[in-house]
Amino acid sequence: MSQTRIGRKETPAHVRPGPAIVLVEPQLGENIGAAARAMLNFSLGDLRLVRPRDGWPNPAAIATASGADFVIERARVFDSVADAVADRHYVLAATARPREMLLPVLSPREAAGEIAARLARGEEAAILFGGERAGLANDDVARADAIVSIPVNPAFASLNLAQAVLVTAYEWAAFAGLHAFAAPAALAETASRKDVDGLADQLVAALDAADYFFPPDKRPVMERNLRVLLARIGLTESEARTMRGVVKSLARRA
Amino acid sequence: MSQTRIGRKETPAHVRPGPAIVLVEPQLGENIGAAARAMLNFSLGDLRLVRPRDGWPNPAAIATASGADFVIERARVFDSVADAVADRHYVLAATARPREMLLPVLSPREAAGEIAARLARGEEAAILFGGERAGLANDDVARADAIVSIPVNPAFASLNLAQAVLVTAYEWAAFAGLHAFAAPAALAETASRKDVDGLADQLVAALDAADYFFPPDKRPVMERNLRVLLARIGLTESEARTMRGVVKSLARRA
Numbered sequence: 001m002s003q004t005r006i007g008r009k010e011t012p013a014h015v016r017p018g019p020a021i022v023l024v025e026p027q028l029g030e031n032i033g034a035a036a037r038a039m040l041n042f043s044l045g046d047l048r049l050v051r052p053r054d055g056w057p058n059p060a061a062i063a064t065a066s067g068a069d070f071v072i073e074r075a076r077v078f079d080s081v082a083d084a085v086a087d088r089h090y091v092l093a094a095t096a097r098p099r100e101m102l103l104p105v106l107s108p109r110e111a112a113g114e115i116a117a118r119l120a121r122g123e124e125a126a127i128l129f130g131g132e133r134a135g136l137a138n139d140d141v142a143r144a145d146a147i148v149s150i151p152v153n154p155a156f157a158s159l160n161l162a163q164a165v166l167v168t169a170y171e172w173a174a175f176a177g178l179h180a181f182a183a184p185a186a187l188a189e190t191a192s193r194k195d196v197d198g199l200a201d202q203l204v205a206a207l208d209a210a211d212y213f214f215p216p217d218k219r220p221v222m223e224r225n226l227r228v229l230l231a232r233i234g235l236t237e238s239e240a241r242t243m244r245g246v247v248k249s250l251a252r253r254a
Numbered sequence: 255m256s257q258t259r260i261g262r263k264e265t266p267a268h269v270r271p272g273p274a275i276v277l278v279e280p281q282l283g284e285n286i287g288a289a290a291r292a293m294l295n296f297s298l299g300d301l302r303l304v305r306p307r308d309g310w311p312n313p314a315a316i317a318t319a320s321g322a323d324f325v326i327e328r329a330r331v332f333d334s335v336a337d338a339v340a341d342r343h344y345v346l347a348a349t350a351r352p353r354e355m356l357l358p359v360l361s362p363r364e365a366a367g368e369i370a371a372r373l374a375r376g377e378e379a380a381i382l383f384g385g386e387r388a389g390l391a392n393d394d395v396a397r398a399d400a401i402v403s404i405p406v407n408p409a410f411a412s413l414n415l416a417q418a419v420l421v422t423a424y425e426w427a428a429f430a431g432l433h434a435f436a437a438p439a440a441l442a443e444t445a446s447r448k449d450v451d452g453l454a455d456q457l458v459a460a461l462d463a464a465d466y467f468f469p470p471d472k473r474p475v476m477e478r479n480l481r482v483l484l485a486r487i488g489l490t491e492s493e494a495r496t497m498r499g500v501v502k503s504l505a506r507r508a
Contacts (some may be wrong), residue, residue, distance in 0.1 A: 038417070040410045066412050072357030102490060109428065150424070150435035156294045158320055163292070163420055170404070170421050174363065179405035222458030236356060 015045030016178055018127040019092070019115050021165060022084045024050045024140055025133045029060030034162030035129075036071040037064065041166070042173035047075040048084045048126070056106035081128065081140050089123035090115065093144035094164055095136055096157055104146040108168050111148040112175035127168060132161055191240035199235075199243050200227045269299030272426055273346070273369050273379040275419060276338045278304045278394055281386045283314030287310065288416030289383075290325040291318065295420070296427035301329040302338045302380070335394050343377035344369065347398035348388055348418055350411055357406055359399040363420050365402040366429035372395035381422060453489075453497050454481045460505035 021039055026032050026049060036047055049056060056077045065072050078084040085091050092111055093103075115125040128144060130136035141147065150167050152159060159167070173179055198245065204223055213219040234242065273429055275293055280286050280303060290301055303310060310331045317325050332338040339345050347357075360368065369379040382398060384390035395401065404421050406413060413421070427433055445453075456478055467473040489497065 014407055041406045041417075043407045043410075068410065068412070102493075107428070151428065152295045153268055153297045153427075153433060155283055156297075156322065158322070159295055163417070165425050166417055166420065170424075173407075174361070174405065179407060210390060225299055239356075 014043060015040070016043040016176075017119060018042075018044045018046075018172055018176070019127050020046040020048055020088065021045075021169070022048045022050060022081070022128045023052070023131075023161070024081055024084075024128055025131040025134060026051060026129075026161065027053045029054055030064045031057035031132060031161045032058065032075075033061040033064030033066075033068075033072065035165040036061070036068040036075070037066045038162050038166035039169050040068040040071050042169035043178050044169050044172070045071050045074065045146045047071050049075055050076045050078065050081055050084050051079065051200050053131070068178050081143055085128075085143070087124065088126040090118045090125040091144045092125065092127045092146055092148045093136055093141040094127055094129045094148050094150075094168060095141060096149060096152070096159070096164075097135065099138065099141055099147065101138070101141060101147075103141070103144065106146050106148050108148060108150055108171035109175065111146070111168070112171045114146070115172065116176055129161060129164060170189045191235045191237045195237060195240040196231055196235060197227075199240050199247070200230050202244055203230070206247050209251065256315050264464050268297060269294070270297040270430075270432055271373060272296075272298045272300075272430070273301055273381050274300040274339075274342065275304045275423070276304060276335070276380050276382045277306070277385075277415070278335055278338075278382055278390060279283045279307060279385040280383075280415065281307045283308055283312035284318045285386060285415045286312065286329075287315040287320075287326065288320030289419040290315070290322040290329070291320045292416050292420035294322040294325050296423035297432050298423050298426070299325050299328065301325050303329055303331045304335055304338050305333065306331065307385070314353065320497060335397055339380045339382075339397070341378065341400070342380040344379040345398045346379065346381045346400055346402045347390055347395040348381055348383045348404075348422060349395060350403060350406070350413070350418075350446070353390065353392065353395055353401065355392070355401075357395070360400050362402060362404055362425035363429065365422070366425045367391050368400070369426060372428055383415060383418060443491050443493075445489045445491045449491060449494040450485055450489060451481075453494050454484050456498055457484070457501050460501050463505065 009103065010160060021035065022042060023032060023035060026035075029052075031079070032049065032052065039045065039047060052058065054060075056075070057072070061072050062069055076084075092106070092115075111127070118125055127148065128136055128140060150159060162210075203226065207213060213222055233239075265496075275289065275298060277286060277289060281287075283306075283400055286301075286303065286306065293299065293301060306312065308314075310329070311326075315326050316323055330338075346360070346369075365381070381402065382390055382394060384394070402422065404413060404418060457480065461467060461480075467476055
């Protein structure tokens with residue numbers, strides 16, 4: 001039987017469809033909170049707990065959720081993995097250790113692709129994460145459709161529970177294209193060829209006046225190199241204007 | 255001037271070429287340690303600190319490095335970002351906030367691609383991360399060739415310093431293909447067509463004996479569906495043997 005805890009709030013708009021995260025026998029409330037925080041950074045909001053060691057609710061989980069309180073508040077507690085994934089169609093087991101099992105082993109990116117493909121045809125997914133001490137039991141892994149494994153340094157494999165959730169959730173959001181980048185606030189217009197040529201003409205004239213081009217037979221190559229360089233920068237309109245001012249100012253001093 | 259601290263150990267074999275991680279004015283030693291731990295999970299070992307608030311060395315950093323001690327021991331301290339990246343050819347600034355700057359904004363994956371391309375032609379990279387409170391100053395961002403930004407939930411952007419390092423380092427290692435997956439220990443042999451057909455023949459015979467196929471005119475379709483299902487499973491040799499035992503056992507009971 002599942003002991004479903006009804007959350008106080010409806011799903012907020014910034015949670016998006018995606019896999020449920022199932023923590024199996026998690027120990028420290030702090031890690032549950034950190035996992036919730038990791039999830040919400042990548043718009044996941046469905047947290048499920050199987051037999052949390054210290055019971056539920058757990059004040060330490062709220063403290064470390066850093067504002068992801070509603071993920072904690074809406075978390076549901078289950079007595080078994082079977083109950084926790086009963087409504088899911090596709091179950092992944094996150095595990096670092098090789099297992100003597102004939103399950104496909106996916107990278108987080110491949111897992112995200114599988115989850116997205118299933119979601120597109122109306123199937124829901126869950127990802128199981130084991131507790132801090134020993135990870136998932138073999139019986140829990142055997143219940144999954146595939147293993148998801150984060151490829152880490154074999155000489156230093158030391159991801160904690162919340163970090164494993166973080167990387168997996170990050171890949172999900174990246175694959176699903178959920179979040180845009182922090183792009184520059186205003187996209188400046190690129191300078192036209194005319195602007196760039198005008199700047200180059202001005203620079204060449206100023207250099208001529210300063211007897212820069214020497215010896216004279218090298219002049220065509222030197223001038224061309226400068227024009228290529230200016231064109232390659234990809235100046236914006238405003239930068240081209242700035243540069244014209246710079247050249248003008250230097251030419252005046254000379 | 256940089257205050258270089260010489261590490262006690264040579265570069266261990268499990269550190270691989272990759273970007274230097276530069277923490278600019280980090281505050282808590284715990285977060286420096288957690289960043290070192292995140293780095294080493296993905297085979298990065300070159301940690302540089304610019305004006306760490308609490309001085310250096312910092313015992314709290316060792317405590318949270320969880321075994322990534324030598325990354326901490328080999329960390330170098332610098333007075334300025336300019337000194338910290340003086341030997342680098344390509345500098346990325348990790349920042350969550352949009353900046354009023356005309357720098358390219360890359361995802362962690364795109365950043366990994368750029369770093370790999372430069373490494374292939376002998377150019378070294380660095381990634382700047384700001385302190386816990388305010389992130390990078392605009393002057394430090396302006397020093398970079400590009401911005402790297404982790405696409406997070408705009409309604410809940412709450413990655414801490416070590417988590418930002420973790421995601422960036424993960425993408426680097428994933429792009430560079432540094433680490434293999436935890437594959438099943440022994441890859442079992444797939445059952446031959448003969449094995450699968452033998453199992454299907456046995457099942458059909460057992461079902462015939464149990465008067466399963468009814469009405470008779472549906473028999474060809476029913477039998478074909480069963481054969482397709484058995485073929486689709488992708489049984490291993492040992493699983494095919496197991497299934498023959500299962501069918502035999504059930505048929506005996508019937």
